[in-house]
Amino acid sequence: MGLLSGKRALVTGGARRIGRAIALELARSGADVAITYRESSADAERVISEIRALGVAANAVSCDLRQPQSVREAVNRAAETMGGLDLLVNNAGRFETAALEHLTVEQWDAMAETNTRGPFLVAQAAFPYLKASHGRIVNIGSLGGLHPWATHGHYCTSKAALHMLSQTMAKAWAPEISVNCVAPGMIVFGDVEAEYQHFAERTPMKRNGSAEEVAAAVLFFATGPHFITGQLISVDGGLSL
Numbered sequence: 001m002g003l004l005s006g007k008r009a010l011v012t013g014g015a016r017r018i019g020r021a022i023a024l025e026l027a028r029s030g031a032d033v034a035i036t037y038r039e040s041s042a043d044a045e046r047v048i049s050e051i052r053a054l055g056v057a058a059n060a061v062s063c064d065l066r067q068p069q070s071v072r073e074a075v076n077r078a079a080e081t082m083g084g085l086d087l088l089v090n091n092a093g094r095f096e097t098a099a100l101e102h103l104t105v106e107q108w109d110a111m112a113e114t115n116t117r118g119p120f121l122v123a124q125a126a127f128p129y130l131k132a133s134h135g136r137i138v139n140i141g142s143l144g145g146l147h148p149w150a151t152h153g154h155y156c157t158s159k160a161a162l163h164m165l166s167q168t169m170a171k172a173w174a175p176e177i178s179v180n181c182v183a184p185g186m187i188v189f190g191d192v193e194a195e196y197q198h199f200a201e202r203t204p205m206k207r208n209g210s211a212e213e214v215a216a217a218v219l220f221f222a223t224g225p226h227f228i229t230g231q232l233i234s235v236d237g238g239l240s241l
Contacts, residue, residue, distance in 0.1 A: 002030025003223040008082040008133075010075065012036045012063070012122055013092025015044035017189055018140065021211035022089055022218050027051040027058065029219060034078035036063035036092065057082065065092055065118030075125035085129035087222050090119035090139045090162075100153040108154045115158035120165060123179075131176045138221045139166045140214070141183040143236050159183075163232055170230035178229040180221040184214045185236025204238030 004026060014023040014035025024047070027033050033051050037044040037060055044060040051058035059081050063074035079085045094114040098107060119139055130137065144152055145159030163181055170179035186199040188208040200207050217235050221228070234240050 002028065003219075004087075005030030007031045007086040007222075008034075008079075008084055009087040009089065009222070010034045010036070010078050010085055010126065011089045011091055012065070012118075013038075014089075015040040015047055015060070018184065018187065018211045018214050019089075019091040020047050021215040022091055023047055023058075024050060024054075025212070025215035025219050026087070026089075026222065027054045027056050029223065030056065031087065031222075032057040032082050034059050034061060034082060036061050036074050036078075038062070038064055038092075065121065066113050068121055071118070071121040072125045075122060075129075079126070079129045084133055085126055086133045086135045088123060088126045088130060088135070088137045089218055089222075090122055090137065092118060093140065093142075094158075095152075095155055097151050098154065099151060103154055111154040111158045112161070115155070116161045116165065119162055123169060127173065127177075131173070134176050134226065136222060136226070137166075137169060137177060137179040138218050139163075139179070139181045140218075141166070141181045141232065143183055143185040143234060143240055146183060146234065146240055166232070167230045174229060178221075178226050180229060181232040182214060182217045182221070183232055183234045183236070185209055185234065185239045187211055187214060187235075199239070202239060203236070204241060207237065209235055209237055 009031045013019040015037040061074045064070040142159040144156040166181040186208045
């Protein structure tokens with residue numbers, strides 16, 4: 001029996017990268033898992049197959065975080081399919097490099113729309129289910145929300161806002177719902193370590209991180225004391241020090 005046996009989790013953007021690792025980690029711990037996707041339908045189906053192979057229930061729901069109605073429908077569908085909701089992981093996000101002086105209003109709004117407003121809309125839609133189950137929310141922030149990156153002004157601002165939103169949710173929705181945040185540092189996917197070696201050299205742990213390490217931090221918040229709320233863990237090997 002896993003630590004999350006009988007629990008029902010929803011992971012936004014769970015078809016690829018960090019979201020996939022989180023969904024699989026929760027499933028290995030016994031949770032039934034629903035994921036959302038927007039364009040990665042083939043990837044979503046592969047993840048669902050992997051999750052079901054672990055012996056738990058899984059389903060994928062199409063969702064456009066930019067559209068409030070799409071968010072409400074996706075959350076309701078996932079919760080109804082699983083018979084409720086115990087855990088929400090707001091992982092879906094947007095990343096872009098752009099010089100601050102050349103940023104357009106459209107770029108700024110698109111970043112905030114996905115990285116800040118999106119998690120708010122999903123959490124708001126999930127609220128009644130999580131309140132009923134005394135559930136949990138884990139938001140995926142970023143080292144960029146803690147330290148300014150000159151060529152990622154709109155991204156850093158959107159993630160810093162998500163960190164504050166996490167604390168606001170924690171205070172507003174206690175005592176029924178605990179809300180915490182995980183802030184990944186440099187997380188590398190695939191065989192591209194050499195391209196990011198300069199980050200590893202600046203990191204006290206002398207390497208970059210993996211999606212599985214981010215997932216482990218999410219699992220901590222998902223299974224640790226419900227009394228822990230409003231907290232942020234950086235998964236960055238000490239890069240933020």
